[in-house]
Amino acid sequence: MTQPILEVEKLNIRFHSASGTNHVVRDVSFTLGREKLAIVGESGSGKSQTARAILGLTPGQVSAQKLAFDGQSLLGLSNAEWRKIRGRRITMVMQDPKYSLNPVMRIGDQLLEAAARKGSRAALKTRALEMLQAVKIRDPERVFRAFPHELSGGMGQRVMIAMMLVTEPELLIADEPTSALDVTVRLQVLAILDDLVKTRDMGLIFISHDLNLVSTFCDRVLVMYAGQILEELDAKHLQDAKHPYTRGLLACTPNLENPVAVLPTLQRDPSWMAPVDR
Amino acid sequence: MNDNMPMVEVKNLDVTFDTGRHRVRALAGVSFAIAPGESFGLVGESGSGKTTVLRVLAGLIRQWNGGITVAGKPLTPDRDKDAKRAIQMVFQDPYGSLHPKHTVDRILAEPLQIHGIGDIENRMKDTLEQVQLGAAFRFRYPHQLSGGQRQRVAIARALILRPKLLLLDEPTSALDVSIQAEVLNLLAKLRHELDLTYILVSHDLAVVAQLCHRLAIMRTGEIVETADSEKLAKGELTHPYSRQLLTASKGFDRAAIAAFTDL
Ligand SMILES: Nc1ncnc2c1ncn2[C@@H]1O[C@H](COP(=O)(O)OP(=O)(O)OP(=O)(O)O)[C@@H](O)[C@H]1O
Ligand SMILES: Nc1ncnc2c1ncn2[C@@H]1O[C@H](COP(=O)(O)OP(=O)(O)OP(=O)(O)O)[C@@H](O)[C@H]1O
Ligand SMILES: [Mg+2]
Ligand SMILES: [Mg+2]
Numbered sequence: 001m002t003q004p005i006l007e008v009e010k011l012n013i014r015f016h017s018a019s020g021t022n023h024v025v026r027d028v029s030f031t032l033g034r035e036k037l038a039i040v041g042e043s044g045s046g047k048s049q050t051a052r053a054i055l056g057l058t059p060g061q062v063s064a065q066k067l068a069f070d071g072q073s074l075l076g077l078s079n080a081e082w083r084k085i086r087g088r089r090i091t092m093v094m095q096d097p098k099y100s101l102n103p104v105m106r107i108g109d110q111l112l113e114a115a116a117r118k119g120s121r122a123a124l125k126t127r128a129l130e131m132l133q134a135v136k137i138r139d140p141e142r143v144f145r146a147f148p149h150e151l152s153g154g155m156g157q158r159v160m161i162a163m164m165l166v167t168e169p170e171l172l173i174a175d176e177p178t179s180a181l182d183v184t185v186r187l188q189v190l191a192i193l194d195d196l197v198k199t200r201d202m203g204l205i206f207i208s209h210d211l212n213l214v215s216t217f218c219d220r221v222l223v224m225y226a227g228q229i230l231e232e233l234d235a236k237h238l239q240d241a242k243h244p245y246t247r248g249l250l251a252c253t254p255n256l257e258n259p260v261a262v263l264p265t266l267q268r269d270p271s272w273m274a275p276v277d278r
Numbered sequence: 279m280n281d282n283m284p285m286v287e288v289k290n291l292d293v294t295f296d297t298g299r300h301r302v303r304a305l306a307g308v309s310f311a312i313a314p315g316e317s318f319g320l321v322g323e324s325g326s327g328k329t330t331v332l333r334v335l336a337g338l339i340r341q342w343n344g345g346i347t348v349a350g351k352p353l354t355p356d357r358d359k360d361a362k363r364a365i366q367m368v369f370q371d372p373y374g375s376l377h378p379k380h381t382v383d384r385i386l387a388e389p390l391q392i393h394g395i396g397d398i399e400n401r402m403k404d405t406l407e408q409v410q411l412g413a414a415f416r417f418r419y420p421h422q423l424s425g426g427q428r429q430r431v432a433i434a435r436a437l438i439l440r441p442k443l444l445l446l447d448e449p450t451s452a453l454d455v456s457i458q459a460e461v462l463n464l465l466a467k468l469r470h471e472l473d474l475t476y477i478l479v480s481h482d483l484a485v486v487a488q489l490c491h492r493l494a495i496m497r498t499g500e501i502v503e504t505a506d507s508e509k510l511a512k513g514e515l516t517h518p519y520s521r522q523l524l525t526a527s528k529g530f531d532r533a534a535i536a537a538f539t540d541l
Contacts, residue, residue, distance in 0.1 A: 043425045043454040099374075138325065138498075142300045150297060153370050153448070154324025154481075179451050180370075182324045182481050183526035187535045194532070209454045216529030252459040254484040256527060257511055262466075263459035263488070 005171050005203035006032040006054065009066035013049050013058055013227075024060065025049050026227040032171070034201040036194070038214040038235060041224030042249070042266065047207045048095060050224075051173045054205075055092055056082060069171065087114065091169035093160050093177045095207075100160060101148040107159055108144035115166040124166075131162035134192055136185045153180040161189055172196070175207045190217055211238060211250060223249075225272055245272055283350050284311040285443060285475040286335070291344035293330055304330045305342075306499040312492075314349075314442075317469060317476040319486035319507070321523065322496030328479045329370060332445040335477070336367040348443065363393055366436035367445040368429075370479075371452075375432055376420040382431050383416040389439050405438045408468060426457030430464070437468070446478045450485060462488055483527045487511045495520045 013025035025046040030037070039047045052058040054067065056074065067074045069090060077085070094100040102110060111128040112121065119127070125144075132140035135158040148156060157180045164172060172193070178186040194217070196202040208214050214221055215238035223230045223246050231243045241247055248266040293305040305327045312318045320328045333339045335346070337357055346353040348365065369375040376385055386405065390398050406413065409430040420428055429449060436444055446465070450458040466489060469476055480486050486493050487507050494501045495517065503517040513524055518539075525534050 041454075042456055096371075096374075142302070145299055146297070150295070150302075152325045152329060158324070176452070180324065180448070180481070182322060182326075182523070183483070184522055184538055185324055186481075187526050187530055188538065190530055191532065191535050194530075209458075211455065212529050216531065249455050252455040254459070254462065254482075254488040256484040256487050257513075259484075259487045259507075259511060262463055265459045265463070266456035 002033070003071055004031040004033050005070060006205075007066055007068045008050075008054070009064060011050065011053060011062070011064040011067060013046070013053055013060040013062055015060045024227050025053065028224075028227075028229055030222060030229070030232070032203045032205065034197060034203055035220065036197055036204045036206055036218040036235075038218040038221040039205065039207045039224060040209065040211060040214055040221060040249070041230075045224040046227040047224055048175055051092060051175055051205060051207060054173060055086055055090060057092075087167055089169055090171040090173065091164045091167045092173040093164050093175060095175040101156060103148050105147075106144070107146050107148065107151070111144070111159075111163055111166060114163045128162070128166060131165045132159070134165065135159075135162050136188055137162075154182065154185065157181060158185070158189065161192075165192070168200075169202065171203045171205075173205045173207075176209070177206075178213075179209070186213075211253060215239060228274060230272060243272075244269065283314075284347075285314040285316070285349060286477070287311045287345075287347045288331075288335075289345040291331070291334065291342060291346065293327070293334060293339060293342045304499055305334075307344075308496075308499070308501055310494055310501065310504060312475060312477065314475055315469070315473060316492065317478060317490045319490035319493030320477060320479045320496060321481065321483065321486055321493060322502075323498065323519075324481075326496040327499045328496055329447055332367055332447055332477065332479065335443070336365055336445055337362055338367075359393055363439045364441050365443045365445065366439055366441040368432050368436050368447065368449050370447040376428060376435075378420055381417050381419055382411075382423075385420075385431060385435055386416075386438055389435060393439060395439075401438055405434045408437060408472075409434045409464065424457070425453050426460055429453060429457075429461055433461075433464070433468075437472070440472075441474070443475045443477070446476060448479055448481070451481065458485070465489060483510060483523065495523065 009029045011025055011028040015022040015024060028050055041047055049058050049060060053062050064075060112124050115124050129140045129144060132143055137143050137158055161177060178189055193204055197204050206218055215235050218235040221233045221235050221238055225245050230245055233241055251264045252266060254263060289309050291305050291308040295302045295304055308331060322328060334342050340355040386402050387398055390401060411430055450461050453461060468474060478489055487510050490507050492506050493510060494504045497519050503515060503520050505515055509515060515521060515524060522538055
């Protein structure tokens with residue numbers, strides 16, 4: 001096997017406060033190749049914190065036996081070293097597009113800033129407009145000159161993805177990147193990511209609540225619960241998951257063809273938590 | 279109010295945004311009617327004007343053309359307090375819509391104060407009960423709540439004014455499937471108990487089938503099709519764009535995506 005893009009071994013994240021320590025990511029280990037890896041799990045299970053830790057962006061206390069990108073350790077990088085990686089070799093699309101966009105800066109200027117390295121302004125603008133078109137924005141010229149508040153929820157989310165595309169990363173971490181998109185545009189945007197994985201050997205971590213989407217789009221799935229990885233599955237076998245937690249999540253999902261009067265909700269079981277060695 | 283009178287009737291609604299640099303025709307002649315107690319879904323393309331429809335009804339957009347009646351009364355851009363109170367909205371963005379520095383208590387008291395309603399203590403207690411949040415939550419801040427709890431606070435803020443019409447803009451798209459199920463069950467129960475009428479915007483056709491009786495499908499500022507949820511569940515929508523949405527709902531499929539056209 002070739003060198004994995006990302007290696008994570010026994011990642012732990014803790015938040016300390018006056019009322020005690022909150023251990024939100026517990027002994028998480030996985031590797032990522034040139035593939036599409038999904039992380040699913042209920043709200044608060046640690047998906048975003050795991051993702052942020054990879055980029056050195058969690059406010060919590062991080063410890064790990066190994067956290068390596070393309071063979072290089074990410075633990076204890078200097079700010080200068082991070083600048084070469086973050087937003088260039090590893091890019092993240094954050095969960096809240098409206099918060100990640102600067103409200104007083106035109107979309108176009110933000111796109112140009114993200115691409116700020118190669119080529120003339122005119123060439124970069126052409127490229128930025130192409131990216132807006134690629135994510136199916138109907139009127140790229142208008143959006144290029146618009147401010148974030150003039151965009152619909154899904155348009156803001158697509159701008160975030162366009163911004164990622166202009167940086168051409170080797171590893172993309174996408175945190176609920178398509179939750180605000182209509183289903184057609186969603187699949188078209190995912191097809192772009194699929195191409196990047198297949199033709200440019202990008203690695204993709206895809207965080208989502210949409211189990212059906214994940215099972216059809218990704219290669220592998222990590223299922224998180226209370227900061228731990230409960231099970232790892234082949235994406236196409238997600239529907240046959242054995243663990244009661246994963247089964248519970250599948251059962252909560254409304255089904256288009258068979259709506260039920262009252263949806264089942266998750267019944268949690270403390271025994272799902274594995275002991276963590278310190 | 280007689281039985282045949284729609285709760286909401288929208289005729290030829292037209293909205294154009296003029297930012298000085300651009301004119302965007304967000305709605306181009308949208309019409310629909312919703313019966314009292316009905317739950318009506320709005321789905322469609324991102325940027326097609328779904329949120330704009332809700333914002334007009336909620337009185338947040340004052341420049342529009344067309345005719346709107348609510349419970350038989352024409353809705354004018356300058357509506358009175360009672361008309362405003364009767365229509366409440368739960369916003370698309372669950373993180374941004376609650377003031378981060380206000381407690382749940384203050385978030386819920388504010389609409390009552392704005393509308394000069396005195397009975398704050400009792401209303402607060404009743405409403406928190408309705409959305410199944412214990413009294414202990416009253417003094418928490420939004421960041422101390424889970425996503426589902428935050429969304430319940432947003433719903434409580436809308437309910438506390440005892441509206442007739444509730445506008446729900448993607449109320450569950452940021453929630454995990456378990457919390458989504460809780461919120462959907464809660465909304466179904468509340469509609470029944472409080473005799474509410476809903477307009478629900480969602481990209482998730484299964485969520486619409488779960489909560490709504492009927493739905494409209496929008497594209498570029500227009501409604502392309504209106505149908506019963508039964509038709510939706512059976513996959514019997516007819517407009518080509520609606521059919522494309524049905525296909526896309528089945529999951530990621532390169533062959534299907536390659537066949538999508540800009541209808
Ligand atoms: N700044 C912080 N201080 C203290 N605790 C935090 C902080 N940020 C996150 N947490 C906690 O860390 C845990 C994991 O959060 P995380 O954001 O990773 O969840 P998630 O799986 O991404 O959930 P969601 O699906 O809702 O986005 C949660 O219990 C959360 O409350
Ligand atoms: N304040 C504004 N100024 C200028 N244009 C606006 C404004 N608000 C909305 N628009 C434009 O109106 C159109 C419709 O937007 P709207 O928010 O209603 O879409 P939507 O159907 O809710 O989309 P989404 O599913 O992405 O949330 C979009 O083209 C948007 O850019
Ligand atoms: Mg998250
Ligand atoms: Mg919207």
